[in-house]
Amino acid sequence: MTTRAAFLEDIRREMAKTRGLFEASTSPRPAAPQEAAEAVRRQMLERWPQALERFREEFERVAGVFHRVPSLEAVPALIGEIARARQARRILSWSPEALGVDLGARLGGEGFVVTSAQDADPREGERGRHREEAAAAEIGVTGADWALGETGTLILVSGRGRPRSTSLLPATHVAVFGAPQLLESLEQVGIMLEALHADPSGTMSGAVINFITGPSRTADIELTLTRGVHGPKDVHAVFVEGR
Amino acid sequence: MSETSLGAPFAARARGALKDAYLQEALGIATTKFIGLRRESFEDFPQGDALRDRARAIKEATLQQLDRHLERLADNIERLGGRVHWAATGDEARDIILRLCRDKGVRMAVKSKSMATEEIELNEALEHAGVKPVETDLGEYIIQLAHEKPSHIIAPAIHKTKGQVADLFSKELGGRFEADPEVLTKVARAELRQKFLEADMGITGANFAVAETGTVVLVTNEGNGRMVTSLPRIHVAVMGMEKVIPSMTDLMVFLAILARSATGQKLSSYTTLVRGPRQPGEMEGPEEFHLILMDNGRTRQIAGTLREALYCLRCGACLNVCPVYRQIGGHAYGHTYPGPIGILLTAMLKGAPSVKELAHASSLCGACKDVCPVRIDIPRMLVELREHLDTEKIAPWTERLLFGMARRMMMRPSWFRGGASVARLAQKPFARDGRLRALPLFFGKWTATRDLPAVAEKTFSEWWQELRRP
Numbered sequence: 206m207t208t209r210a211a212f213l214e215d216i217r218r219e220m221a222k223t224r225g226l227f228e229a230s231t232s233p234r235p236a237a238p239q240e241a242a243e244a245v246r247r248q249m250l251e252r253w254p255q256a257l258e259r260f261r262e263e264f265e266r267v268a269g270v271f272h273r274v275p276s277l278e279a280v281p282a283l284i285g286e287i288a289r290a291r292q293a294r295r296i297l298s299w300s301p302e303a304l305g306v307d308l309g310a311r312l313g314g315e316g317f318v319v320t321s322a323q324d325a326d327p328r329e330g331e332r333g334r335h336r337e338e339a340a341a342a343e344i345g346v347t348g349a350d351w352a353l354g355e356t357g358t359l360i361l362v363s364g365r366g367r368p369r370s371t372s373l374l375p376a377t378h379v380a381v382f383g384a385p386q387l388l389e390s391l392e393q394v395g396i397m398l399e400a401l402h403a404d405p406s407g408t409m410s411g412a413v414i415n416f417i418t419g420p421s422r423t424a425d426i427e428l429t430l431t432r433g434v435h436g437p438k439d440v441h442a443v444f445v446e447g448r
Numbered sequence: 449m450s451e452t453s454l455g456a457p458f459a460a461r462a463r464g465a466l467k468d469a470y471l472q473e474a475l476g477i478a479t480t481k482f483i484g485l486r487r488e489s490f491e492d493f494p495q496g497d498a499l500r501d502r503a504r505a506i507k508e509a510t511l512q513q514l515d516r517h518l519e520r521l522a523d524n525i526e527r528l529g530g531r532v533h534w535a536a537t538g539d540e541a542r543d544i545i546l547r548l549c550r551d552k553g554v555r556m557a558v559k560s561k562s563m564a565t566e567e568i569e570l571n572e573a574l575e576h577a578g579v580k581p582v583e584t585d586l587g588e589y590i591i592q593l594a595h596e597k598p599s600h601i602i603a604p605a606i607h608k609t610k611g612q613v614a615d616l617f618s619k620e621l622g623g624r625f626e627a628d629p630e631v632l633t634k635v636a637r638a639e640l641r642q643k644f645l646e647a648d649m650g651i652t653g654a655n656f657a658v659a660e661t662g663t664v665v666l667v668t669n670e671g672n673g674r675m676v677t678s679l680p681r682i683h684v685a686v687m688g689m690e691k692v693i694p695s696m697t698d699l700m701v702f703l704a705i706l707a708r709s710a711t712g713q714k715l716s717s718y719t720t721l722v723r724g725p726r727q728p729g730e731m732e733g734p735e736e737f738h739l740i741l742m743d744n745g746r747t748r749q750i751a752g753t754l755r756e757a758l759y760c761l762r763c764g765a766c767l768n769v770c771p772v773y774r775q776i777g778g779h780a781y782g783h784t785y786p787g788p789i790g791i792l793l794t795a796m797l798k799g800a801p802s803v804k805e806l807a808h809a810s811s812l813c814g815a816c817k818d819v820c821p822v823r824i825d826i827p828r829m830l831v832e833l834r835e836h837l838d839t840e841k842i843a844p845w846t847e848r849l850l851f852g853m854a855r856r857m858m859m860r861p862s863w864f865r866g867g868a869s870v871a872r873l874a875q876k877p878f879a880r881d882g883r884l885r886a887l888p889l890f891f892g893k894w895t896a897t898r899d900l901p902a903v904a905e906k907t908f909s910e911w912w913q914e915l916r917r918p
Contacts, residue, residue, distance in 0.1 A: 212534035213515045215747050222751035232697040269504035289470045326729050356714040363728035395700035412727045416719035421671040425587035427610050429629040436671025
């Protein structure tokens with residue numbers, strides 16, 4: 206078996222032989238990522254309405270369904286509506302803390318089966334049960350760490366109380382976010398991700414970050430666009446005002 | 449046309465493809481559609497050109513310090529609880545995966561689309577070892593059920609009709625399915641959902657790996673990449689070591705141009721960033737994460753003529769615009785990687801002799817270089833490859849003899865003039881209206897498919913001399 210040392214030694218030997226390479230540099234990274242991220246947040250305090258308009262346009266272009274509600278209070282009712290329209294009963298959600306609202310408390314009484322993730326470390330046997338519930342759920346409700354205007358993309362960081370499959374296994378995904386999550390460009394996303402990784406103790410407890418741009422899709426049979434091949438067929442973005 | 453040893457296997461495959469009426473139609477529709485989508489997506493993206501220059505510079509800069517970036521990547525992944533394996537060859541990469549399967553009692557592995565695992569023919573090896581590999585990208589799934597090979601880097605099953613897919617599903621899965629992409633997709637969803645939940649191992653490639661953060665990046669549209677990295681208890685990612693990039697800032701540059709180049713989307717439906725196994729407190733995700741860094745012929749091109757091919761993002765844009773690919777499709781190339789870049793990658797992985805025919809399957813029109821998101825100079829490398837095949841005496845002796853004679857003639861004005869006179873005489877029986885439409889012997893290979901202009905009555909220098917005479 207090749208060792209790390211031997212593998213790298215081969216590479217170094219060949220690198221030493223190269224001649225006349227053109228001068229090239231990687232992208233300049235923010236020297237102080239946290240401050241750079243703070244600067245982006247300050248910019249967006251003023252610019253979020255334009256970013257939201259662009260997000261809506263791009264999100265709808267990729268077949269997303271956009272909603273705008275006046276407050277977090279209005280979110281459970283909207284989710285109930287979305288579920289009823291699909292004749293869905295089983296709702297899976299991020300933890301009330303991660304989502305900002307307790308769906309179970311509001312929708313449980315209306316004939317829905319709501320399962321919310323917990324912020325505590327999973328106990329023995331809990332993983333298997335969660336998996337069965339996730340596989341059976343029809344609606345998955347998550348937050349979004351960022352919503353990117355340029356491409357209509359929802360960006361979700363996994364972690365405690367934020368399982369990665371909530372936005373994947375159910376046929377309908379609903380993501381809830383507010384003005385502080387709005388970004389304009391991929392470049393800004395880069396700055397946020399640099400900051401996130403420079404200080405992973407912040408929100409980053411999990412192993413996965415997903416960029417979600419519309420529903421799951423394929424064109425593998427005769428280039429016919431078909432939605433919902435493995436992931437959700439419908440994706441909803443709910444913008445909550447005044448957050 | 450007679451079959452000769454001069455390029456027969458490739459020529460025969462290409463002829464077969466040219467005679468396949470459905471393939472011809474499907475290729476025409478698919479490649480034209482991809483070209484249009486790509487063009488539109490760059491038209492309203494003024495910063496696209498600058499980003500492509502940036503992306504190219506990042507790839508080059510990374511190669512110039514490849515050892516350091518790989519060390520950084522490996523350290524970070526290990527810090528997160530993942531394991532990094534170093535595979536000098538494809539055989540070694542396969543053995544690492546087979547050993548993992550054996551040690552961990554793996555019976556079924558779900559796979560998301562990965563050219564790296566195609567490159568090492570992993571599925572055959574897994575089957576042989578009693579592990580069931582299940583391709584989960586819809587196109588790859590169709591190909592696997594049909595026991596075929598992918599024909600396009602990003603649309604593996606473009607050569608199949610919906611009718612063929614319906615028949616295939618009906619036969620393999622039991623049932624009668626309508627020839628409707630919507631219905632067939634639903635069938636595959638149900639079938640594969642079960643496999644995702646049952647599988648012990650998920651195998652992926654990697655579009656990028658970010659050294660500074662230890663992140664493997666997967667770009668997909670169907671969501672199967674997410675399934676494969678979320679549900680099975682072990683995740684194995686296999687990648688060519690040149691896929692490493694330094695930072696998240698760099699990643700954004702590539703994301704901005706990759707999907708646009710491949711499918712004309714601004715971003716694919718899913719871009720998944722994975723760092724190591726499930727982290728403390730997480731409800732889901734694999735217990736184990738393994739990254740296999742594979743060389744398999746890449747390192748010797750760091751200082752070789754194919755260096756630039758190490759920039760390749762595998763977007764497939766160069767296939768769609770290539771006049772040769774558009775005619776013959778992916779299978780005729782006969783290797784894992786088709787199209788113009790595929791010729792170079794095949795030479796890289798399997799050595800120059802493996803492409804002694806394919807090196808000529810290009811008109812050198814340069815369309816590939818124009819659309820490449822990292823501006824790889826494919827035509828230049830193809831010419832260098834042809835030169836190498838000649839100087840190393842890999843090209844057939846007939847070809848070398850003919851071109852050697854031509855070269856000698858071109859270098860001596862008197863020989864050239866003499867040659868022109870001989871040709872003028874020799875062509876007499878065959879020339880009609882200034883064209884040669886049918887020639888005897890091996891010259892007939894040219895005229896079987898196109899005319900040759902006849903040698904003119906006077907050479908340019910003769911004409912020039914006359915003109916200058918007072």
